[in-house]
Every structure is written in C-alpha cells, then in structure tokens.
Amino acid sequence: MRITIIAGARPNFMKIAPIIDAIINKKQQGHDITYQLVHTGQHYDKNLSGTFFEELNIPFPDANLEVKSGTQSEQTAAIMIGFEKYLEESPCDLVVVVGDVTSTMACAIVAKKAGVDVAHIEAGIRSGDMNMPEEINRIVTDSLTDYFFTTSTYANENLKKVGVSDDKIFFTGNVMIDTLLKNESRLVKPPVWNALKLEAKKYMVMTLHRPSNVDEEHQLKGLITQLVDLGKDFPIVFPVHPRTKKLLEGLNLNFDNLHFIEPLGYLHFNYLVKNAFAVLTDSGGITEETTVMNVPCITLRDSTERPETCEIGTNVLVGSDSDKIKEAFSVLLSGNWKKGSIPKLWDGHAAERIVDAIADIYNL
Incomplete structure (x- = not known):
C-alpha cells in the first residue's frame, strides 16, 4: 500500500x-x-x-x-x-x-x-x-x-x-502532542533568551496572525497596546509572522517591554512557551501545547475549534473584548489561573x- x-x-x-x-x-x-x-x-x-x-x-x-x-x-x-x-x-x-x-x-x-x-x-x-x-x-x-x-x-x-x-x-x-512529548527533552534555549535576559516564568510570549486581529491597523494597534500595558511588569516576546510583520510597519509600537523577534524554529519556540509565565495568542495549535505544558493561555479569539483546551486545559477565550482581556489579566496576575489537565489520548x-x-x- x-x-x-x-x-x-x-x-x-x-x-x-x-x-x-x-x-x-x-x-x-x-x-x-x-x-x-x-x-x-x-x-x-x-x-x-x-x-x-x-x-x-x-x-x-x-x-x-x-x-x-x-x-x-x-x-x-x-x-x-x-x-x-x-x-x-x-x-x-x-x-x-x-x-x-x-x-x-x-x-x-x-x-x-x-x-x-x-x-x-x-x-x-x-x-x-x-x-x-x-x-x-x-x-x-x-x-x-x-x-x-x-x-x-x-x-x-x-x-x-x-x-x-x-x-x-x-x-x-x-499527533501534535506526539511531537511535543517526543521532543520536550530536546527543546533548546533560543538566542533571544540571553539577549533579553529572560528568566523562567518571568516573561510572556505573544503570537498574532488571524485576519480578524491583524488586518485592520487601528484594531491591531489597540489590541497590542492594551496587552503590553496590562503586562507591563513582564517582557513580552513576539515572534512575528511574515504576514503580520508587514502590517506592523509604521504603527510605531515602541514599548520598553515589547520585543519583536523573527519567527522561531520548533525547538526554540516551544522552549519559550514552556518557560513562559503566560502565552497571548490567536493560534489554535498553541493552545493545545500550552494545555499539555500547563502554561496559562489567553486566546484573542471569540471562538475556538479546540474547546477541550478551555474546558479541560489552561486556555481562556477573550476575543478582542477589552473587558474580558482585563478580567483575564486580573486572574492571571493574582496567581489564580485555573489548573488544567490533559485531554484523553x-x-x-x-x-x-x-x-x-x-x-x-x-x-x-
């Protein structure tokens, strides 16, 4: 066959x-x-x-x-x-x-x-x-x-x-969790770790690429500005997707705690995720990985095709709703984020x- x-x-x-x-x-x-x-x-x-x-x-x-x-x-x-x-x-x-x-x-x-x-x-x-x-x-x-x-x-x-x-x-x-579990011991500290003087559980990782978040400049700027302000006590590392990079140019998003970096390979990126205090994302797959690695995840979408990451795992949906984002950060920063578990199989x-x-x- x-x-x-x-x-x-x-x-x-x-x-x-x-x-x-x-x-x-x-x-x-x-x-x-x-x-x-x-x-x-x-x-x-x-x-x-x-x-x-x-x-x-x-x-x-x-x-x-x-x-x-x-x-x-x-x-x-x-x-x-x-x-x-x-x-x-x-x-x-x-x-x-x-x-x-x-x-x-x-x-x-x-x-x-x-x-x-x-x-x-x-x-x-x-x-x-x-x-x-x-x-x-x-x-x-x-x-x-x-x-x-x-x-x-x-x-x-x-x-x-x-x-x-x-x-x-x-x-x-x-199967994505097959890959994660097989390679978890092989995860590699990326160069940005030392360059930004990162410490485990003392920074956040951000990823954005959904059209609903990045296609409109005013919406994108407002969303990032709120996230960076709420997470002002943490470095926020943002590996930028090529599609998003074009949209960010000219927005003047200059914040001391926001760090744009090039896209990372699998072993580097998941090292950052595993050691992050929290992940801010609009990705579906990343919510699965954060659930397995028990990392708090705030998803900037109104819906998810992976409800198990919310009902069983460490993920919370907030969309682009300013109040929901504030509420999620309040829970996160108070140390009261939910304890997730790993879905069946x-x-x-x-x-x-x-x-x-x-x-x-x-x-x-």
Missing part, C-alpha cells in the same frame, strides 16, 4: 513527523506500507517550514510544489494544479491530509476527483466561525473524507451531527493508533 502525505504549512510539519515514524515502524514489522511526502510550499519562509524538517527529523519531501504566496484562491488553484500533476505521475492508494490549512482542502479535492481515498487527521474540529478560512477548509475537507481521525470527543460529535457513520470515525488522539501515541487503524482498514 502506498500513502501520500500532504504538508504545506507550519502546523502540518509537527503533525506529519510522528505519522512518518509510525509508518516506518509498521513497515519494519513486515507490513506492506510505504509513503511519499508532498510539500506544497504554502509556507516557504525557512523558519516557518525549512527548519522543521531538520529539527523534527522529517525526511526530505519527495516533491515540493513550491506554491508560495498568493490570495486564498490563487494558492488553492496552484496547489490543486501542482498536486494533480504529481498524483498522475505518482499514484497512490490513500492521500493523508492533516489539519485545516489551504493545502489540506486543495489536496483532498484533487484526491477525490482522482478516485483516491482520503484520510483526514484532525478531522471534525469546528469553531462555528465561517469568517475563518480554516473553518471553510475543515468543512470542505470533511465533506470529502473517507476516514476521519479525531483528537477529541467534541470532534467525534461534530462529525456524527453531519451524518458521518461511526465506522468511519477513529478517535486516536492528538493526548499521550504521545496518536500516530501509532492512526497507522494501526489504516493497516486494519486495508488489511495490511
């Missing part, structure tokens, strides 16, 4: 690494299973993609579609054209897509039109916010998927509500369960 694995953006790389390891292990046990890795090139900045292959020991891709930047439609079209050609030249039995980025949706469409089965890892998550491009990607991908691998019971229920049968849903856990073995299920499905 030949599997084609799709990766295109930073969150994908963390998710495919344990899948590849599990496939290799399965093959070594005598099962007829091989894989090919396709990098769409959706993220092309070295710190957003290149370093992940090195740090997480991911084999060099069999193909890079080199799509790079563009509008949502331009990227989708370019990925579909490139992947269709690749699939014609290198046929397979199953296409595995992960997460909810543009590459996930585009390659799922191409695979189904080519008559190839699709497996979606991280299927069924929903925010309910159709203004998020990722939500559209999730819905379209899951409408085409043959086998659904989920991270939570919430995702299972979302799929059942739209008519997915139980025999197509596999609750296997969270976030144990480092999700990828093994996924590959075992695939082997059973195809009688390998």
